[in-house]
Amino acid sequence: MSNTHKDYAGAKLGMWLFLFTEVLLFGGMFVLYAAYLHEYRADFHVGGKQLDVVIGTLNTVVLLFSSFAIAAAITFIQQGKKKLAVNFTYLTIACAGIFVINKTIEWRAKFHHGIWPDSPHLREMSHGENIFFGLYFLMTGLHAVHVIIGAILLSVMVWFMKKDVINQQDFVKLENAGLYWHIVDLIWIFLFPLFYLVL
């Protein structure tokens, strides 16, 4: 086809617009959080104390490091060091794996205590705690889905780098995937204090 063209700025603009939609998708949930925190302040406090701050902090560190790793990968591809770029992308994917494993451990502990959406134990607790844990599962769950999507996206980028679709001259795909990964990280940066720290 003669009408293929490369537009670096256009590709970036499109990605940023998409990131806006991600922010607004989570924005709806943050609105619910704000409204219910206002209504059930004391119950949210009780609920927040039951979350595992250690795992939460660990996951925050893992995600922050992963954001560094993908940023490094983008810098390496710009410098033409493809091997390093691939390895740092692998490192990012590994961080995603660690995050999901930690999340699973955390959720399993909650299930063990009889806390899952609509569980008999949760129904006996106060309305506010039910809403708190409902939001906890839905918001961190939706975020975990994004972590998994991000990991899949980065795996595709590794494949692209190996196929030389992404290289020193044309790296906007990796850059956009990196942007997506940063938004996943950034959303967690808001979720973490809201659930684990401020309550």
Next chain:
Amino acid sequence: MSSNSLSFWEDSGNGRTGIMAWLTTTDHKRIGLMYMYVILAMFIAGLCLGLAIRLELIAPGRTIMDAQTYNTVFTLHGVIMIFIVVIPSIPAAIGNLVLPIQLGAEDVAFPRLNLFSWYLYIGGTILALVSLFTGGGAPDTGWTFYVPFSEFTTTNVSVAVIAVFILGFSSILTGLNFITTIHRLRAPGMTWTKIPLFTWSLYATGWIQVLATPVLGITVLLIFAERVLGVGLFDPNKGGDPILYQHLFWIYSHPAVYIMILPAMGVVSDIIPVFARKPIFGYKTIAFSSLMIAFAGSLVWAHHMFTSGMSDTAVLIFSLLTFVVAIPSAIKVFNWTATLYKGSITVDPPLLYALGFIFLFSVGGLTGLILGSAGTDIHVHDTYFVVSHFHYVIFGGTGFGMFAAAHYWLPKYYGRMYNKTVAKVAFYILFIGFNLLYFPLFIIGLEGMPRRYYDYLPQYQEGHVISTVGSWILAVGVIIMLVNLIRGFTKGEKLKGRNPWGAATLEWTIPTPPPLLNFDKEPDTSRKPYDFQGVTPDE
């Protein structure tokens, strides 16, 4: 630029032929037409459902269907018309056909993403149809999916809301694509103040699609989660608040009516000057008012909820903001009439439909102010007054805008002209049928006829009978119009020239029908979009 003389009908650009050439195409014109065919089919389906509702309401009590069927029929009418027909109608179908050419571009910024949007649209449409025939039967919640009923009804709401999520995603990607195209692919010399107003309106629409639709996405996902997991976020028995659902729903769904109406306003802004042979009055104000509507329209959602339980302060603020939106809308109407003033007017079918838009939209807009002021809204809330207002804006506005766009642009793409006399006759029948159908509903609404009810008191019957008869006249008008268009585009007279209406925007400077890459020579961006000096019709 290729000097290819083949049109996009003959040159698929992907080396394939037949149906596969269409299903794998990344050509914006083919994708636009594929949207249009599906929208047309679903429009006819939605129209039949609407006619069934009207027939049921011709007399009190049971006429042709039972109450549960009636609930599912009006839900389907709403879901199909809103999410599958009206939202994609002008942006996705006409926008795809016209926008890149108006900018002097060969295609949209992300052609493959454009095709992907179409597949998402088809996937969502199929899933919506699947929800009718599987599970516990077709949804019966109304198109708003209000909680708590939508969480507990045994009908197939779960599948329907996922369909809405997918359709929303398709809409987001189309908006994103158009915004990027307008920013990045304007031909050299195509400055922001030379962009035709139709494309300007799609720019404002694109921003609403990108910024508002995700909120609908999360809202319908939450309904799905509630139905599957039973978290209770909107269930008062578990501590949830149903009003919050209404807020989230309308944060999207009110801006969504501007997704529906803004492109139609763009169509009218492009058509009026061509048939008045005069530059548009107040180009910059019209372009800016589109952005104003997009912005202010995002801040008025709670005017749907004046009776739902809100503080008086909130009611006052949302009422005020609603009145603010009327200003940019009125600016447009005044600018259109000012353009017509002392113009050299030719009453061709596109202008007739555009004038129909102005009249019907004005009725819809002004009655919207009655609904927007908190005091009167309490009286007419959830009555047929709302139904009538809504149909005047969306059918009288977007619907007639779409018809105008079809009569204006499609001859260019099919290379054939329809019968103009029949098109005018169809318009008058449509216009009379439309007002007979919806105007009586204002009156019975003011008298207290509640919307969505299956049955009613005998005192409302007169209005319902007139309305139902109007629906038949409207249907006749639609059929005549569509048959005339389809006959015209398959067997009508071939267009020899490039510019049948004598318009000055870029899409009329290229061959008819357009070649694959749109332009046979560099687009000439020196002319302003509504400068008709030296431009003559060339059929």
